[in-house]
Amino acid sequence: MHWLLTLIVIGFVLLCVGFNYRDKQWGVGLLSLGILTMFSTLAFKMYITFY
Structure with missing residues (x-):
């Protein structure tokens, strides 16, 4: 998950x-x-959380 922080x-x-x-x-x-970039990380984190 370090790439998400990056x-x-x-x-x-x-x-x-x-x-x-x-x-x-x-x-x-x-x-x-x-x-x-900020919205894509947010959307990806929501995708991981809810699916």
């Missing part, structure tokens, strides 16, 4: 860098990628 940390890093460069197009892309 994904969460990567998602936070993407969110932080994307937020710092939110005025540029690639910053918004990094924000979106960070949000998708």
